[in-house]
Amino acid sequence: MSEPLLKVENLKQYFPISRSYTVKAVNGVSFEIYPGETYGLVGESGSGKTTIGRSVIRLYNPTGGRILFDGKDITGKLDRPTNEMLRANMQMIFQDPMASLNPRKKVADIIGEGLDIHHRYASRQDRADQVSEMLKKVGLSPEHAARYPHQFSGGQRQRVGIARALIMNPKLIIADECISALDVSIQAQVVNLMKDIQEETGCAYLFIAHDLSMVKYISDRIGVLHLGYMVEAGTKEEIFEHPIHPYTRSLLSAIPHPNPEVEKRRKSVSYDYAASGIDYAKGAERLVSGTHTVLATPEEFEDWTSR
Amino acid sequence: MSEEAKTILDIKNLDISFRTNAGVVHAIRGVNLDLRKGETVAIVGESGSGKSVTMKAAMGLLDSNATVNSGEILYTFTDESGREQTVDLLKLPKKQLRQSINGQRIAMVFQDPMTSLDPTMTIGKQIMEGMFLHKGMSKEAAHARALELLTLVGITDPEKRFRNYPHQLSGGMRQRVVIAIALSADPDILICDEPTTALDVTIQAKILELIMDIQQKMKLSVIYITHDLGVVAKVADYVDVMYAGKIVEVGNVNEIFYKPKHPYTWGLLSAMPDMDTDDDRLYSIPGSPPNLLHEPEGDAFAARNQFALAIDEKLDPPLFKVSETHYAATWLLHPDAPPIEIPKELKARIARAQREVEKYL
Numbered sequence: 001m002s003e004p005l006l007k008v009e010n011l012k013q014y015f016p017i018s019r020s021y022t023v024k025a026v027n028g029v030s031f032e033i034y035p036g037e038t039y040g041l042v043g044e045s046g047s048g049k050t051t052i053g054r055s056v057i058r059l060y061n062p063t064g065g066r067i068l069f070d071g072k073d074i075t076g077k078l079d080r081p082t083n084e085m086l087r088a089n090m091q092m093i094f095q096d097p098m099a100s101l102n103p104r105k106k107v108a109d110i111i112g113e114g115l116d117i118h119h120r121y122a123s124r125q126d127r128a129d130q131v132s133e134m135l136k137k138v139g140l141s142p143e144h145a146a147r148y149p150h151q152f153s154g155g156q157r158q159r160v161g162i163a164r165a166l167i168m169n170p171k172l173i174i175a176d177e178c179i180s181a182l183d184v185s186i187q188a189q190v191v192n193l194m195k196d197i198q199e200e201t202g203c204a205y206l207f208i209a210h211d212l213s214m215v216k217y218i219s220d221r222i223g224v225l226h227l228g229y230m231v232e233a234g235t236k237e238e239i240f241e242h243p244i245h246p247y248t249r250s251l252l253s254a255i256p257h258p259n260p261e262v263e264k265r266r267k268s269v270s271y272d273y274a275a276s277g278i279d280y281a282k283g284a285e286r287l288v289s290g291t292h293t294v295l296a297t298p299e300e301f302e303d304w305t306s307r
Numbered sequence: 308m309s310e311e312a313k314t315i316l317d318i319k320n321l322d323i324s325f326r327t328n329a330g331v332v333h334a335i336r337g338v339n340l341d342l343r344k345g346e347t348v349a350i351v352g353e354s355g356s357g358k359s360v361t362m363k364a365a366m367g368l369l370d371s372n373a374t375v376n377s378g379e380i381l382y383t384f385t386d387e388s389g390r391e392q393t394v395d396l397l398k399l400p401k402k403q404l405r406q407s408i409n410g411q412r413i414a415m416v417f418q419d420p421m422t423s424l425d426p427t428m429t430i431g432k433q434i435m436e437g438m439f440l441h442k443g444m445s446k447e448a449a450h451a452r453a454l455e456l457l458t459l460v461g462i463t464d465p466e467k468r469f470r471n472y473p474h475q476l477s478g479g480m481r482q483r484v485v486i487a488i489a490l491s492a493d494p495d496i497l498i499c500d501e502p503t504t505a506l507d508v509t510i511q512a513k514i515l516e517l518i519m520d521i522q523q524k525m526k527l528s529v530i531y532i533t534h535d536l537g538v539v540a541k542v543a544d545y546v547d548v549m550y551a552g553k554i555v556e557v558g559n560v561n562e563i564f565y566k567p568k569h570p571y572t573w574g575l576l577s578a579m580p581d582m583d584t585d586d587d588r589l590y591s592i593p594g595s596p597p598n599l600l601h602e603p604e605g606d607a608f609a610a611r612n613q614f615a616l617a618i619d620e621k622l623d624p625p626l627f628k629v630s631e632t633h634y635a636a637t638w639l640l641h642p643d644a645p646p647i648e649i650p651k652e653l654k655a656r657i658a659r660a661q662r663e664v665e666k667y668l
Contacts, residue, residue: 044507045478153595154354183353184534188578188591195588210507213537217580217589254512256537258579260560261664263540268512 004032005070005171005204006056012064013048013055025051027228027280028065033172038198038205040219040236042212042251047225049208053174056206057092070171088118091165095177097157101149107160108145111135114168134163137200139193155186159193166197174206179214191218212255216240221291224248227273229280234292244294244304246271246278312343314383315528316365316413316496321378323360325370332599334360336552338378342496342528349531349539349560351575352549353596358532361549362498365396366415367404384412384495411441414489418501420481424473430484431469437491456487459524461517479510483517490521497522500532515541536579540564545632548572551597551607557626558633565657567649568627568635570612577653581660590652606638614639614647 013026026048033039041049055062058074067074074086091114094100101110111131114120121127132142138159149157158178165173175194179187191214198205209215215222216236223233224247232245243249250271257263283295288305296304323335335357342348350358363369365380380396396404417423425433434456435449444452450469457465460483473481482502489497499518503511519542522529531542539546539560546563548556548571556569567573577590594611597603603610609619616638618624627640639647648654 044509155595183596184536185353185574185578185592186595188580188589189593192588192591212508213580250509254508256512256515256535256541258536258540258564258576258581259660259663260540260543260564262660262667263537265667266541267516268509270513271509 002035003071004068005035006033006206007068008032008052008056008065009068010065011052011055011062011067013051013060014063025228026055029223029225029228029230030065030285031223031230031233033204033206035171036198036202036204037220038207038218040207040209040215040222041225042209042215042222043225044210044251046227048228049210049225050176052225053092053176053206053208057090057174058086084118088114088168089171090174091168091170091172092174092176093158093161093165093178096181097154097161098149100161101157103149105148106145107135107147107149107152110149110160111145111164111167114164118168120168130167134167137166137197138163139189154182155189158182158186158190162190162193162197166201166203169201170203172204172206174208176208177210180209180211187214194218212251224251227280229283229295230285231280231295232293234288234290238288238290238292242288242292244288244292245296246276246304247273312345314341314343316340316342316530317381317383318361318365319379319381321361321364321380322376323357323364323369323378324374324376326372326374327600330600333602334552334599335364336602338549338552338554340547340554340557342530344495344528345522345526346544347522347529347531347542348545348547349533349543350547350549351533351536351539353534355596355599356549357552358549359500362415362500362530362532366409366413366498367396367399367401382408382413410437410489410494411492412494413496413498414492414494415498415500416482416485416489416502419505420478420485421473421505423485424481426473429470429472430476434484434488434491437488441492452491453487456490457484459490459521460484460487461513462487478506479514482506482510482514486514486518486521490525493525494527496528496530498530498532501534502531503538504533504535511538518542536564536575548575551603552599553607553623553636554626555608555637556635558629558635562630562633565661566629566633567653568629568633568640569637570614570639571608572635573650573653574611577650577656581656590650606636616644 009030010028011026012028015023015025017023029052043049054060056067062075069086072082108131111134112127115127115130121130131145135142135144140156140159179190182190207218219236221235222239223230226247232248243252250269253269280295283297285293286296286301287293318338318340321335321338325332325334338361352358375397381393382396383393386392431453434453438444438449438452454465457468462468462483503514533539543560545559547554550571556572567576574592578592580589592611597607605621606619606623609615618638624636624638626634626636628634638644
């Protein structure tokens with residue numbers, strides 16, 4: 001494969017709460033995203049998946065580790081050209097489409113804001129053309145440009161959010177729980193749209209979600225997070241067909257299948273970190289096969305793989 | 308699931324509209340639903356389909372701008388003296404509903420455990436509150452019962468948790484407390500309005516298993532309101548699929564999942580990514596649900612239905628009978644309708660699901 005588009009090495013993100021107490025949200029996570037692929041991050045709330053997304057796009061200043069985007073180091077203080085490169089090439093789609101769109105701006109100005117900042121148009125007409133083309137691409141009509149966000153339904157608002165991210169023609173889009181707030185039938189529409197756009201523009205996605213079945217559907221590779229550690233990572237086949245880590249197993253067993261006869265008889269596997277005797281800090285990343293890695297001590301690794 | 312189980316909640320031809328600034332929204336357009344003792348009914352639908360409003364009507368929790376145009380909600384119970392009684396919950400005075408039905412006979416678990424608990428009261432106090440009000444229990448008895456309930460819902464160290472405030476508990480623990488509160492007065496019916504939507508999958512599975520377990524122990528009837536078909540498959544005996552204020556398909560859980568008849572149910576089932584599909588595209592129902600401010604003429608689903616017939620635009624289909632328990636409101640079931648098969652992707656998926664069942668048994 002070619003050079004990775006995004007390389008996260010040993011990322012640490014701590015939040016000091018008081019002099020004696022620090023929340024360690026992300027504890028040394030590493031992963032890579034290649035151009036044009038979708039990387040899914042899954043985990044329960046509090047596992048640090050959103051924090052990773054926000055650290056990568058530099059809404060937070062990482063406490064430790066290195067993030068390389070397109071070969072450039074984007075940790076530490078950013079100089080102007082790097083900052084501009086980062087802002088144009090990495091975009092984010094947020095969870096709540098109502099809270100992430102400015103209610104006082106028209107859709108044309110929400111979508112066109114990136115163009116304004118980076119001076120990416122020749123004339124007003126050119127800007128309007130770009131905006132209406134983007135609206136068409138996400139399945140809205142150009143007339144929608146003159147409307148305000150409150151005049152749209154949830155699914156349409158999320159399309160506006162996608163259009164806003166896409167207009168900069170980014171190389172990487174961070175989608176943070178971007179479909180969780182939508183209805184089932186609308187979720188499918190938005191996910192299909194994201195897949196179509198990826199095929200057309202070749203952008204990569206960092207897809208953050210807690211809905212495993214959707215993650216499986218959209219992602220090429222998956223990382224499973226728990227308590228700020230990447231406990232297991234691999235391609236979606238590796239993760240879904242041969243889960244090794246007990247946490248991944250419990251996560252997979254918890255997904256309800258839309259199959260009543262089976263579902264009625266199935267019990268989920270429970271996993272209690274405190275009672276399991278596993279200490280994530282002692283484990284190291286071990287290769288299972290191919291690209292499949294798991295966080296474990298040598299004894300744990302032996303135990304889990306022999307099952 | 309005995310055949311002769313008694314109907315305890317019977318909703319007949321319920322019709323509700325809301326007055327809003329923009330006009331009258333006709334949110335519930337003739338809903339029929341019945342719940343028998345010890346059974347679980349799931350109401351499935353998108354947001355705005357009216358599933359929550361239906362249950363709020365049964366609890367007397369409708370907003371002040373709602374008007375009940377017609378219909379009745381009959382609730383049958385055995386009173387203190389052992390006599391069987393049937394009341395229409397819609398006709399009962401609010402005060403009586405609060406005193407003798409809500410919380411005591413019909414209890415509700417809401418979606419977000421953070422907003423349904425009082426942040427200024429310890430959880431023990433909140434659990435005992437209902438027992439004082441409805442049962443007139445002494446403090447000691449209520450305390451003992453509260454500890455028992457906390458143990459029942461799987462909270463370890465109940466003595467200590469009893470004195471905790473909601474913010475000291477995690478989301479899953481809070482939802483367990485809410486369930487304990489709902490159970491505090493030994494209700495007949497438990498209404499769960501999206502009980503796990505705000506929770507993580509691992510915790511969701513535990514909470515659902517807990518509710519199922521308690522249901523068996525206490526012989527509860529449970530109504531789930533949800534949009535997650537996976538949850539429905541796990542818990543429900545009967546399923547009601549709602550769309551735009553109407554029930555479009557009703558049947559037992561196997562009929563809905565293995566032999567769905569309504570195109571909307573087909574769409575819902577196909578739109579769910581299942582763990583075995585490697586299809587490139589996920590099926591999606593085109594368009595979005597209708598705005599009930601302008602009531603659609605004919606079948607409300609016609610505009611999004613690729614199998615819509617000409618009559619769908621003019622006349623709303625009645626419920627056609629498929630089997631004793633299975634009904635669907637679609638003109639496709641009319642004897643004169645052209646033969647239309649289930650979409651082949653869904654057919655393949657159902658076949659796969661059935662193979663999985665065989666493997667499992």
